[in-house]
Amino acid sequence: MPKNKTQNQRRVISVVVMNESSVLARVTSLFAGRGYNIESLTVAPIPDSDMSHITIETKGNARVMEQITKQLHKLIPVYKVIEHEEMVEKEMVLAKFPIAENLSNIAALASAYNGGIVNVGKEMVVVQVADEPKRVRHFIEAAQRYNPCEIVRSGVVAMER
Amino acid sequence: MQMSGAQMVCEAIIAEGVKTVFGYPGGAIMHVYDEIYKQKSFEHILTRHEQAAVHAADGYARATGEVGVAMVTSGPGFTNAVTGLATAYMDSIPLVVISGQVPLSLIGTDGFQEIDAVGISRPCTKHNFLVRSIEELPRILKEAFYLARSGRPGPILVDIPKDITVETGTFKYPDRVHIPTYKPTYKGNNRQIEKAAEAIKKAKKPLLYVGGGVVLSDAYKEVRALAEKTQIPAVETLMARGVMGAKNPLLLGMVGMHGNYASNMAMSETDLIIALGARFDDRVTGKLSEFAKYADIIHVDIDPANIAKLVDVDYPIVGDVKRVLEKLLPMMDDVNPDRYRAWREILKRYDELHPQSYVDSDTEIKPQWVIERLGELVGEEAIITSDVGQHQMWAAQHYPFDRPRQWINSGGLGTMGFGFPAAIGAKRARPDKTVINITGDGSILMNVQELVTAAEYDTPVINVILNNRFLGMVRQWQTFFYEKRYSETDLSFQPDWKGLVEACGGIGYNVTTKAEFDEALKDAIEKNKVCFINVAVSRFENVLPMVPAGGALFNMMLPPKIENDKEER
Numbered sequence: 001m002p003k004n005k006t007q008n009q010r011r012v013i014s015v016v017v018m019n020e021s022s023v024l025a026r027v028t029s030l031f032a033g034r035g036y037n038i039e040s041l042t043v044a045p046i047p048d049s050d051m052s053h054i055t056i057e058t059k060g061n062a063r064v065m066e067q068i069t070k071q072l073h074k075l076i077p078v079y080k081v082i083e084h085e086e087m088v089e090k091e092m093v094l095a096k097f098p099i100a101e102n103l104s105n106i107a108a109l110a111s112a113y114n115g116g117i118v119n120v121g122k123e124m125v126v127v128q129v130a131d132e133p134k135r136v137r138h139f140i141e142a143a144q145r146y147n148p149c150e151i152v153r154s155g156v157v158a159m160e161r
Numbered sequence: 162m163q164m165s166g167a168q169m170v171c172e173a174i175i176a177e178g179v180k181t182v183f184g185y186p187g188g189a190i191m192h193v194y195d196e197i198y199k200q201k202s203f204e205h206i207l208t209r210h211e212q213a214a215v216h217a218a219d220g221y222a223r224a225t226g227e228v229g230v231a232m233v234t235s236g237p238g239f240t241n242a243v244t245g246l247a248t249a250y251m252d253s254i255p256l257v258v259i260s261g262q263v264p265l266s267l268i269g270t271d272g273f274q275e276i277d278a279v280g281i282s283r284p285c286t287k288h289n290f291l292v293r294s295i296e297e298l299p300r301i302l303k304e305a306f307y308l309a310r311s312g313r314p315g316p317i318l319v320d321i322p323k324d325i326t327v328e329t330g331t332f333k334y335p336d337r338v339h340i341p342t343y344k345p346t347y348k349g350n351n352r353q354i355e356k357a358a359e360a361i362k363k364a365k366k367p368l369l370y371v372g373g374g375v376v377l378s379d380a381y382k383e384v385r386a387l388a389e390k391t392q393i394p395a396v397e398t399l400m401a402r403g404v405m406g407a408k409n410p411l412l413l414g415m416v417g418m419h420g421n422y423a424s425n426m427a428m429s430e431t432d433l434i435i436a437l438g439a440r441f442d443d444r445v446t447g448k449l450s451e452f453a454k455y456a457d458i459i460h461v462d463i464d465p466a467n468i469a470k471l472v473d474v475d476y477p478i479v480g481d482v483k484r485v486l487e488k489l490l491p492m493m494d495d496v497n498p499d500r501y502r503a504w505r506e507i508l509k510r511y512d513e514l515h516p517q518s519y520v521d522s523d524t525e526i527k528p529q530w531v532i533e534r535l536g537e538l539v540g541e542e543a544i545i546t547s548d549v550g551q552h553q554m555w556a557a558q559h560y561p562f563d564r565p566r567q568w569i570n571s572g573g574l575g576t577m578g579f580g581f582p583a584a585i586g587a588k589r590a591r592p593d594k595t596v597i598n599i600t601g602d603g604s605i606l607m608n609v610q611e612l613v614t615a616a617e618y619d620t621p622v623i624n625v626i627l628n629n630r631f632l633g634m635v636r637q638w639q640t641f642f643y644e645k646r647y648s649e650t651d652l653s654f655q656p657d658w659k660g661l662v663e664a665c666g667g668i669g670y671n672v673t674t675k676a677e678f679d680e681a682l683k684d685a686i687e688k689n690k691v692c693f694i695n696v697a698v699s700r701f702e703n704v705l706p707m708v709p710a711g712g713a714l715f716n717m718m719l720p721p722k723i724e725n726d727k728e729e730r
Contacts, residue, residue, distance in 0.1 A: 018342055021293070022279060033284045063469070070466035076288040076308065079342040 006061050010039070012087050012158045013068065015054040018077040019045050026075050027054055036060060036068055040091075040155035051079060057133070057156045086161045092130040092154040093140065094118075099125050101146045109146075113139040124149070162333070166295050167192035167326040170259060173302035175202045176334045179230050181221060181589045182206070183214040187234025188274060189261025192326035194232075206589060206618055209610040211238050213582035215245020215258060215316075216608070220586030222254050223569045224544060226379065228309045229254070229586065234261045236274030239320075240281070244576060247285035249316040251573025252400065253377055255309040256316035262291070264324040278320040287315025292322065295330035303335045312345030313464040314377055345463060349480030349488060357435075357459045357476040358492035364433035364457075366504040367393045370416065373400025373572065374438015374462060376565040380483035384437060385409070387486060392498030394508055396424040398439050400572045403562035413508060414517060417445040418708045419554045422515035422717060423508050425708065428453055429715040430507075436460045438482045440467045442573070451713035461485050515706070515719050517558055526675060528552065528627045528698040532559040534675070535597065535625065538682055543595040544587050546570065548580035548604030551633035554704040556599045578607025584622040585615055595623070595686060602628040602652055605693075609661070615691035616666030623685050624693050629700045630655065637703050641718070658695040667691040 017023045024043055031038050039057040046053050058068065065083065072081045097106055099120070106127060110116050113136070115129030129139050133156050140151060164172070170193050174182060183206045186194040197205050208214040211233045218229030229249075233242045239260045249256045263272040279289045288308050290301045298321070305317040361367055375384050381404045388395050388411045395405050396416035405412040414421035416428050428434070434456045439445070446452040449471060459476040460468050468477045478485055519529040532555050535543075545560055546569040547553040553570055562568045569587055571579040584598040598605075605626055615622050627633075632650040639647050659669030668690050670681035678696060685692045705720040 022291070025280070026283060029283050067466065067470060074464070074466050076340065076343050 008059050008061055009065070010057065010059050011065055011083060012089055012156055013056045013058060013072070014082040014087070014158050014160070015056065015072055015078060016046070016080040016082075017052050017054060018079065019050050019052040020077055023052070023077045024054070026077065027056075027072065030071055030075065031056075031058075031068075034067070034071065036064065040153070042155040042157050055155070055157050082160055084160055087158040088161055089133055089156050089158045090130055091133045091136045091156050092128065093136050094152045095127045095129070095140075095143055095148045096124050096150040097127065097143075097146050097148050099123055101125075106143075106146050109139070109142055162331070163329050164332045165192065165196070165327060165329050166298055166321065167196040169298050169330075169332050170302065170321070170326070171196045171200050172332060173299070173306070173334060174230060175200070177228065177306050179203055179228065182230045182232055183208055183217040183221070183586065184232030185211050185214055185234070185238060187238045187261060189235035189263060189323045190232060190238070190259075190326075191261075192323065193259070193261070193321075206585070206614065208582060208585075208614050210608065211241035212244050212578070213585075213608050213611045213614070215242045215256065216248065216576075216579050216582035217586035217589070218256055218258070219245060219249045219254050219579075220546060220569055220583030221590045222249075222256060222586075223583070224566055224587035224590045226377075226566065227255075228306055229256045230259070231256065232259045234274070235263055235278070236276050238274075239276060239278045243281060243285065246282055246316045246318065248571050248574045248576045248579055250285045250287065252373065252571065253314050254316065255314035257305045257309050258316060258318050260318060260320050261326070262320045262322045265293070265322045266324070268322065278318065282318045285316075286318050287313075289318035289320065291320045292325055295325050295328045298325060298330070299332055299334055304338050304340060307338045308343070312343070346465075346479045347463070347481040347484050349461065349478045349485035351488065353476060353478045354485060354488050355492065357478060358489055360433055360457060360459060360476055361391065361393075361435065361493070362496055365501070366431045367391075367433040367435060367501065368427050368431035369393055369395035370398075370428070370434050370436045370439050371395055371401045371404050372398045372437060372439025375401055375404050375482050376438075378438060378463070378482040379565075380438070380481075380486055381405075381565045383483055383486035383490065386490060387493065390490065390493050390498075391496045392501055392505065393435070394427060394501075394505055396420070396427060398442070398445055398572075399557050399570070401439070401565075402557055402560075402568040403565045406563050407561035408563070413512065415557055417442075417714075418447070418710070419558065419704050419706065420708075421512070421517040421558070422706055422719065423512035425706070425714045425717060426511045427508050429713075431456045434458045436462070437486075438462060441471045446471065447708045447712055447714035451715070518720055518722070519702075520721055522699065525699045526673070526678065526696055528555050528629070528702055529559050530675070531625065531627060531678065531696055531698065532556050532599065534678060535599075535682070536561040538679070539595050539597065541567075543567070543597050544569065544584075544591060546580045546584040546587060546596065546598045548598070548600040548607075549575045549577045550601050550604060551629075551637065551702075551704050552599050552601045552604070552627040554634075555627070558704075577604040581605060581608050581622065581624060582611050584624075585611060585620050588620045588622055589618075597623045597625060599625050599627065601633055602626055602630060602655065603632040606656075612662055612665035612667055612691060620691065621689045622691050623682070624691075626658065626693055626695045627698050628655075628658075628695050629698050629702065631700060634704070640701070640703070641707075641709070658693050662691070662693040667693065670694045672696045
């Protein structure tokens with residue numbers, strides 16, 4: 001536990017759940033009902049199993065974090081709750097730019113953030129980037145100068161180191 | 162064996178050994194009711210409102226420790242049941258509530274009497290199920306009963322679409338459940354228990370803080386043994402009344418907003434809280450920053466989420482109170498009870514300074530007198546239920562509860578209208594006991610239709626109405642904190658209580674003197690019919706001591722002292 005119990009911190013919680021109907025609703029309504037924040041949320045089935053992986057990016061002090069973990073664990077279909085400081089985190093983002101922008105600069109920017117151009121149409125070009133959440137934010141800032149018309153973020157996925 | 166979904170529901174109820182089901186039929190649950198009609202293994206009690214059905218099942222569960230079962234239809238049948246579910250959820254009562262749902266093909270179409278039952282009940286059930294195929298129905302029913310009674314108990318909703326109750330499938334009731342994600346911890350961690358034992362041996366002013374979890378875990382013998390062996394004093398929460406036994410010299414009383422002086426001072430001055438199945442509710446702790454400032458805390462609870470939720474805990478022990486105490490007790494062999502003698506004497510002086518008291522009167526009936534008199538007349542023998550408000554607190558303060566499961570009330574949610582149907586449920590479960598609902602002129606009207614149920618099924622519940630023609634607890638707050646602006650709390654317009662109860666097939670007594678009360682109670686027990694004993698009590702009596710909401714536990718408003726009061730007159 002961090003020393004400061006009252007300070008709000010960003011945390012990523014990884015939840016392994018039974019892949020059954022309404023399990024996502026149970027998780028999100030727990031957050032809503034108890035007044036916890038959800039900054040981002042990703043869900044996908046775990047290959048070759050009847051489980052799913054939910055990754056939640058949240059904010060709160062140490063006591064709140066402990067309660068979130070315990071309350072999640074209390075939900076019947078929740079198998080495992082992983083809340084660590086040491087997580088490998090990645091996030092993906094898609095950004096759409098007008099084709100008139102400087103494509104080689106855009107491609108260079110994307111490759112600097114572990115990505116590249118994934119689609120080129122008549123009027124638009126789509127770029128994909130996958131990196132740590134902090135670096136994804138930097139990419140989005142840097143991309144502003146090329147007048148992006150749309151940006152879609154995936155939310156964080158994470159794994160214990 | 163091939164059978165319909167409706168038959169499966171009945172077979173599961175029979176397999177679980179349930180003797181009484183409370184409910185109310187309707188369109189979506191009709192097939193199940195058709196099967197109930199055909200069977201003879203359990204009785205069905207038709208309440209006159211779905212809320213009362215769930216409260217009755219709840220009272221049944223609280224009186225016995227077994228799972229209570231209620232059955233309702235879809236839509237409004239279910240929504241009426243929600244208050245019952247929430248009441249049971251807040252007090253961790255094992256229930257299985259079965260609700261009808263519109264056929265699978267109609268779900269999501271805003272069909273007649275369709276409502277998203279699992280969505281609505283999610284925050285007020287331990288778990289819930291929407292059955293999606295006949296194949297999974299036997300497993301879900303088995304899991305529902307298992308989840309309700311295991312771990313930290315709670316209500317489970319099983320929502321069954323009508324077409325699944327008609328369809329036939331293979332029924333084999335599972336012997337065991339397999340839920341890989343659900344593994345409650347019963348056995349406390351040995352190392353932690355040893356550390357807690359060391360802390361008790363080092364403490365100078367330890368205090369047992371006994372909660373409702375002790376009742377649920379059936380651990381009252383172990384708790385009494387621990388107190389006996391170590392001579393550590395104890396306070397009880399509202400939900401734990403009866404655990405220590407009223408005559409136990411180590412019991413200080415009830416702790417919290419309406420706790421007695423010695424209990425609240427003990428909690429404020431102790432150096433080691435031994436919390437057993439209690440959850441540090443705001444009505445117990447008062448202002449958190451002032452709560453038990455000098456204390457280390459041992460917290461035994463089966464629900465890890467209860468531990469360190471509100472206060473920091475030094476010795477957390479996740480486990481069933483009974484199992485943990487079985488391990489802790491032998492570790493207490495070398496404790497010298499004299500170690501805590503000075504502490505016990507301080508607390509004794511506190512109790513002598515401000516005992517739990519009230520000023521009796523010769524001209525009018527004091528509500529506290531009624532409770533004490535009930536205690537003298539039926540005492541250990543009766544089961545007492547209550548509604549919510551002043552009468553509930555007076556009952557908790559003044560009734561000599563002697564065993565767990567003798568006191569049944571809605572502590573967590575505070576549901577007015579709970580007491581009467583819960584008493585019906587308790588009486589069905591324990592027909593040998595006198596069952597008395599202590600209620601107020603506000604609360605009783607919230608499920609008064611159940612007079613018909615009680616009369617129909619010859620369930621002689623005695624309702625003692627402490628009638629002050631006020632919504633008393635709210636009135637008390639208005640007196641203290643709203644400069645006596647009695648906004649919407651004056652209940653002077655009253656029904657004819659005797660006429661009301663007699664119109665429904667019961668007996669009514671109007672009581673204005675102490676002698677009349679004794680006579681009425683005697684007659685009510687003899688006549689063995691549902692009744693109202695409508696007792697006119699003094700209008701402006703307050704529940705004291707009182708810790709104002711948000712205040713520190715040691716800052717109590719205290720009752721007037723008896724001798725002082727005489728001088729004032």
